[in-house]
Amino acid sequence: MQYAGFWLRWIAYVIDSAIVGALPLIVALIIAPIFFASSRAVAILGVIFFIVPTAGTVGWLYYSLMESSAYQATLGKRLLGLKVTTLKGDPVSFGRASARFFAKILSSVLLIGFLMAAFTAKKQALHDLIAGCVVIRA
Numbered sequence: 326m327q328y329a330g331f332w333l334r335w336i337a338y339v340i341d342s343a344i345v346g347a348l349p350l351i352v353a354l355i356i357a358p359i360f361f362a363s364s365r366a367v368a369i370l371g372v373i374f375f376i377v378p379t380a381g382t383v384g385w386l387y388y389s390l391m392e393s394s395a396y397q398a399t400l401g402k403r404l405l406g407l408k409v410t411t412l413k414g415d416p417v418s419f420g421r422a423s424a425r426f427f428a429k430i431l432s433s434v435l436l437i438g439f440l441m442a443a444f445t446a447k448k449q450a451l452h453d454l455i456a457g458c459v460v461i462r463a
Contacts, residue, residue, distance in 0.1 A: 326414055329407045329460040331443035334450075340401030345387050349380040385426050392422040398463070408463045412447075421456055428452035 353376050391399040397408040397416050409417055409425070417425070429452045432438025438451030447459050 326410075326459065327462040328448040329405075329462055330448055331440070333405050333407060333462075334442055334448075334460055335439075337399065337401035337405050337407055340404060341387070341399045344400055345384045346380075348383050349376060352376075352379055385423065388426045389419055389422040392425070393417055393419040402460070406463045408461050409458055410461055412457055412459060414461070417456075417458055421458065425452050425456035425458050428455040431455070 356375065388399060392402075392409040393416070395416075396403055397410060402408065409422070411417055411421070429438075432441075432451045435451065440450075442448050442450040442453070442460075445454075447453075449459055453459060
């Protein structure tokens with residue numbers, strides 16, 4: 326297996342972030358007039374109880390469904406010829422892909438979690454280590 330390096334993974338992440346960010350933005354633009362036509366409190370509640378959960382759910386489903394699909398990759402990873410696999414090279418399950426997605430929260434909080442991909446032998450970030458995954462060149 327040829328492991329994908331930090332910079333390739335980062336470019337894929339930027340592409341995927343643009344894709345994942347677009348859908349909640351579109352939904353927000355359609356729904357926003359309902360919330361913002363009312364009081365400021367209703368607008369804040371709309372953001373807290375609708376837009377934030379929508380963005381989180383879209384991200385989780387996008388990454389988990391795509392990485393556990395036959396392609397084994399998000400659109401950003403596919404564009405760069407990358408795949409997410411288990412340590413043995415097998416496809417990941419939806420559960421493992423979900424664990425990897427939620428472990429990215431810890432990678433984000435610690436920041437070093439993402440940078441670990443530049444320094445570990447298998448180029449694994451913290452969330453890859455937690456979920457037992459690697460990102461490889463297809």
